[in-house]
Amino acid sequence: MKKIVFTTLLAIGALSTFAASPSWAQQKITIGYATPELASSFWISMTYGVESEAKKLGVTLVKLNAGGDANVNVQISQIQDLMERKVDAIIVGATNGQAVNPVVENAIGKGIPVVGLSSIPNSVGLASKVGADHYDMGRLQAECLGKTLGGKGAVAMIAQQQGQTWADTRRRGFMETMNKEFPAIKVIAESRKSVTRNGAINLVDDWIQRFPEINGVYNAIDDTAAGAWLAVKSAKKEQVIKITASNLSPTAQQMLKDGELVCTSAQQIVTQGREALRQAVLAATKKPTQAVVETPAILVTKDNLATLDLSLLTAPTSYRP
Structure with missing residues (x-):
């Protein structure tokens, strides 16, 4: 596995590992997505990236929301539910990286690849880690x-x-x-x-x-x-x-x-969500994944705000998860 580091805000284009996307819909792929919460703009934008990429690739997405970072036990149960549904891969934005580690390891042990997203589970067996610097x-x-x-x-x-x-x-x-x-x-x-x-x-x-x-x-x-x-x-x-x-x-x-x-x-929140979905699909179809996908941080002030491509950073204002 390799590492990808996005070096500019224009780096969202098709990655080399995903250049010519096949018809994933024909393979009936189902990806589970366990998000810690959907109350903040951050996880709303992240979820937009995941959902929009799933729609683009034609894969089924099962989305479960823990309802807050403090709800560790809720998320553990949700990941167990995704395992019981026999999804092809799971994306996890952890409520607590250490606390969810045992259930994540259990999923990996059962042959379900797991992609860590932004709040990364503390597991050495992740198919990919997607996040920011x-x-x-x-x-x-x-x-x-x-x-x-x-x-x-x-x-x-x-x-x-x-x-x-x-x-x-x-x-x-x-x-x-x-x-x-x-x-x-x-x-x-x-x-x-x-x-x-x-x-x-x-x-x-x-x-x-x-x-x-x-x-x-x-x-x-x-x-x-x-x-x-x-x-x-x-x-x-x-x-x-x-x-x-x-x-x-x-x-x-x-x-x-x-x-x-x-x-x-x-950070490029939408980019991260899209890339996590891509890596999950690659893992689900036993294709090579990137060990780490990292988007760079950028300092935004009143002076440079107008120069940024906001579509890479935030969900459209009309989006509702």
């Missing part, structure tokens, strides 16, 4: 926020659920870059739980009251950045507290345009 996403946020704050200050982090591979890796990229390049900026508050947009409002409001010196907020996802902004605005600290995020939902795009978000480190 999450470390670089954290690094880019640190560089952006550090420069915006002039190299000194106090920041809080909404780092999302501990145990989520993507969240842990982004956090590490942010922390290591901050410690190395901006040692005068200190992290004084952090949440390692799964936080929603509404949850971020209460969380940041509490931090502002407890730590009045806060002048920056890191967000592992853009949905919480929207909540953080509402708390900052309510406290009348828009000119003091700077907010950064990852991903590029329509909400984040508008926040950038309005100056509410300093920057966001974006």
Whole structure:
């Protein structure tokens, strides 16, 4: 197996391993898709990529939603259900990479190939791992926020659920870059739980009251950045507290345009969903797969937003999973 690294935002075109797609529909392929949730713009865009590629290739997709990162047992049961349905391959965006590992290993042991998507199960037997350079996403946020704050200050982090591979890796990229390049900026508050947009409002409001010196907020996802902004605005600290995020939902795009978000480190979410489906089909038909498919991070600001091809990053606004 090989590794593919997309080097530009224009790299979505047909991959060499998938150049001339056969009629997969004639082979009656069924792919299972276990997603951790469909409440955030991120997993909505990811699911759009998976579904649109399945439709394009003519394969059947069985989609199961765990309903949230905390619902590990739900996702384990759903993966077991996909195994009982005897699907030809399974795509897993894990609620918790370590916790779902035993059931993923069980599926692999039964001859069902598994593709990890973004939040990768901690399994050595995956047919392919599809995701972004999450470390670089954290690094880019640190560089952006550090420069915006002039190299000194106090920041809080909404780092999302501990145990989520993507969240842990982004956090590490942010922390290591901050410690190395901006040692005068200190992290004084952090949440390692799964936080929603509404949850971020209460969380940041509490931090502002407890730590009045806060002048920056890191967000592992853009949905919480929207909540953080509402708390900052309510406290009348828009000119003091700077907010950064990852991903590029329509909400984040508008926040950038309005100056509410300093920057966001974006990834090709739709591209990842499409590629995960492709790799699953290849594995299901016993064709060679790519061990790792990685899309690069890109720093998005108000200045360069208009130059991006958003169809690779987010689902159409009309899409409903």
